[in-house]
Amino acid sequence: MKRRDTLKSIALGSLGMATVPSTDLVAAPPEKPLPIPGGRQKSEAIRDAKLMAEKFFTPHELKTITVLCDIILPADQKSGSASQAGVPAFIEFMAKDQPVHQTPLRGGLAWLDSESRKRFNKKFVELTKPQQIEIVDDIAYPEQAKPQYSQGVAFFNKMRDMTLTGFYTTRMGFDDLGYVGNTPNNWEGVPEEVLKQYGLSYE
Amino acid sequence: MSNFHIQETPEVFDVIIVGSGAGGGMAAYQLSKAGAKVCLLEAGGYYDPADPKYITQLKFPWESPRRGASTTRPFGDFDAAWGGWQLEGEPYSAAPGTEFHWFRSRMLGGRTNHWGRISLRFGPDDFRRGTLTGIGDDWPITYDDVAPYYDKVDKLIGIFGSKEGLRNEPDGHFLPAPKPRLHELMLKKAGKNLGIPVIPSRLSILTKKINDERGQCFYCSQCGRACQVYADFSSSSCLCKPAVKTGNTRLINGAMVREVLTDQKTGLCTGVSYVDTATLQERTVRGKIVVLAASSCESARLLLNSKSARFPNGLANSSGVIGKYLNDSTGASRSAFIPALMNRKRYNEDGVGGMHVYTPWWLDNKKLDFPRGYHIEYGGGMGMPMYGYGMGIHGMNGKYAYTDGKSLPSGGYGSRLKEDARRFYGAYVGMAGRGEPIPLESNYCEIDPNNVDKYGIPTLRFHYKWSENEVKQAQHMQDTFEEMIHEMGGIALGNKPGKEQNYGLEAPGKIIHEIGTVRMGSDPKKSALNSFMQGHDVKNLFVVDAAPFVTQGDKNVTWTILAMSMRTSDYIIDQVKQKNL
């Protein structure tokens, strides 16, 4: 805005072409004012918009992430799956937001594909479900995993962490957990039956 | 156009106040109510937690693309702090081998928009620890001098708590305290068995309405996001805005004060110069009295930077004491898993924004190997899941059998993992000790000879090391935490920090209770300010943040900042009336 105004006054004043519409001369790209979401500072909104416009994972990597997320948190009677809750997009955002995640995630995905190729001559997403689970079982239990899988274990721990956080910070996750707060309330103490259950009282 | 011309506001204000946090907000309120023409200069932007532009309260984690992670704000996306331990373009440094972390918020109300609202008045002993223990110094005033102001602050701002009759934890004018949550009842019971008091906390939150400007708490547990009905205390909502409303306070945001100006003949302050942060224009404001409230370290920085021929060591610093005796609370913490709370019944347990119970200092230091006490703050409960929820579950889930009696190795995936997320929810407690340090002359801040900030203002360099006293106190905290956890039937998480880790003692500055850098005292050779926080060398200069404080007790200092700022404001009014100012 400001810049355009200055240019405009230069155009009109110093070039003396007041009859020509200044926009034609300056041809500034139309600036869409960045919407600043409530509660964000401008610098934060700019940063978020920039991150949102970038892509980090390749389509193949995202596909692998999606398969893994849904192995980690599949749909059950109580709630949907991680991908239904939008976890892959959350992981994509976090990789851009906190670049420390980038190499462990990208490298971990590459490790997984290389392991899949060694065993089955295919990428992880192309394996059958039992084949995928065979690999996952080797890296999903940190205390039992064989030492040669330690990098895979570290990667799977990270994926488990990101998936859990990504899932349980959505409406679907809240409903699954039974979190009922974040709303105007009147705190009157622990419900009577809960006090009884724990043998406690307010004296 | 005339970028290099310094613009001067023609008006001469009765009082110029620098900074709109706890200290500055109270002074603006009290002085403008009394009819003084006040100019309130605030480096940060305007802020109002009731304006949708700024509201973060009641937002859900999915309204943040990072689910509230602390990437850009140290306490997460929804926290009401525009600032942190690092500010873009406003650096500071620490001398090699020493460490200090300086938290600043650049906004109307400063750090009171997101502070913990823990509002503890000092007790009688807290003003005279030097005499009582032979280590450290006394304040030049006593509890009786401040008590009437604590009372007034309680009534003006509102605080909940309970009458306990503890001698060094004096009762105030309390609104009803919220009932303890489930884990807090467990803590209370454990404390009772161990002889450790666990009593209702004292927070500046309105559990009852006190006036028409402010609403009543609706228990969302989010005071850190600042309350849109103003049911928690923020200087911005409860002091600055009412001050502006009197018509006597002119608030200027985006005014980063560079230095205090003085008349070289009279040696009195004549005003301040500041940088308009939006245009980088240099401006001056003139006033008859200058009140600094930029927060402890910033007020010291301002005075040290206000050098002139008459004040070569910085303003009001003939004693050379400014910058020295910097001290922050000690802090150490531990958390625990409470198996009895697994698979607990769900209900809305948000409560107020903070703990409902705490442990005041309960022991006698004469029988201990460290000279000062600490209190314990507690956390836990079925809070709102945010970024981080469920992380590290592979360190937990293998250790405890499922409800059907089955166990699985740690880690895993699938529907059992969902079961883990459910069963462990709300089954943790946290405890954090906050203790009194011994202020040392050797812990100080000074002007860094080599660095300036983006406004060209010379920055601070810190020198800070904990002494054995604080380390031993942290060790005692860790032992207490384990006792409490054990008594609750809990399992402490992580390893107990040992000697090599200073028993988990947090680095200086991390507890954000820094005080002491512009000491008050009765001896002008050893202090910069008198007992009314007025310059010994410059009588129309006052400091009303925590910089003048001699010690901080184990009581988070904000309630004392408010009381002391009100006291100094009343003194200013009185001195003006008596024509001494």
Ligand SMILES: Cc1cc2nc3c(=O)[nH]c(=O)nc-3n(C[C@H](O)[C@H](O)[C@H](O)COP(=O)(O)OP(=O)(O)OC[C@H]3O[C@@H](n4cnc5c(N)ncnc54)[C@H](O)[C@@H]3O)c2cc1C
């Ligand atoms: C997360 C957190 C939790 C806390 N919890 C508690 C608690 O529970 N209990 C408690 O007692 N305390 C707590 N504190 C500490 C409390 O916030 C501070 O003690 C209090 O805000 C200090 O008030 P102040 O007026 O000295 O400074 P601040 O509140 O820091 O305000 C200073 C103001 O001055 C402005 N300023 C600085 N430099 C300049 C300049 N050169 N020119 C113009 N303006 C300037 C700043 O922008 C700021 O707005 C907490 C702090 C944090 C960060």
Ligand code: SF4
């Ligand atoms: S807990 Fe109460 S005072 Fe704090 S923000 Fe929520 S409603 Fe406001």
